[in-house]
Amino acid sequence: MIKVSRILCLLAVPGVVVAAGAAHFARISQAPTDAPEQHMKIVDVTAKKYEFAPFPIRVPLGATVQLRITSLDKTHGLKMNLYPDGSPAKGQPGLLFASDADCFKIEPSTATMVQFAARTPGTYSFHCCNRCGLGHGGMKGQLVVEP
Numbered sequence: 001m002i003k004v005s006r007i008l009c010l011l012a013v014p015g016v017v018v019a020a021g022a023a024h025f026a027r028i029s030q031a032p033t034d035a036p037e038q039h040m041k042i043v044d045v046t047a048k049k050y051e052f053a054p055f056p057i058r059v060p061l062g063a064t065v066q067l068r069i070t071s072l073d074k075t076h077g078l079k080m081n082l083y084p085d086g087s088p089a090k091g092q093p094g095l096l097f098a099s100d101a102d103c104f105k106i107e108p109s110t111a112t113m114v115q116f117a118a119r120t121p122g123t124y125s126f127h128c129c130n131r132c133g134l135g136h137g138g139m140k141g142q143l144v145v146e147p
């Protein structure tokens with residue numbers, strides 16, 4: 001199980017899969033080390049007029065996070081800030097997404113998978129990016145990356 005989650009984590013970062021895969025196989029041939037293990041954190045999230053739940057979403061620092069988001073009513077969207085609230089929003093983003101999509105569509109009955117690495121602790125705001133009704137502008141959520 002540890003091995004499977006490690007492979008999933010490695011696959012989560014596009015572009016380094018080959019290098020990481022090689023590193024992985026090099027590593028399993030060695031004795032275990034004390035290096036901290038990355039792990040996959042899966043969180044089920046729901047969207048409905050005009051809120052996201054849970055609020056806030058809490059994930060541990062260093063995790064590869066997969067949000068499985070489903071709408072309970074109509075189509076919504078999710079646009080996440082890449083930098084924690086109150087930070088200068090430059091340099092390396094605190095959240096590293098597997099996809100470069102700007103707005104993830106959240107449909108009823110089909111879960112949308114949103115995956116990223118949580119690299120910097122803090123509170124990240126997100127909002128609905130698919131106009132969904134009168135309260136659309138107030139449809140916001142928070143992700144907390146806990147150290």
Ligand SMILES: [Cu+2]
Nearest residue numbers: 076128132139
């Ligand atoms: Cu909406």
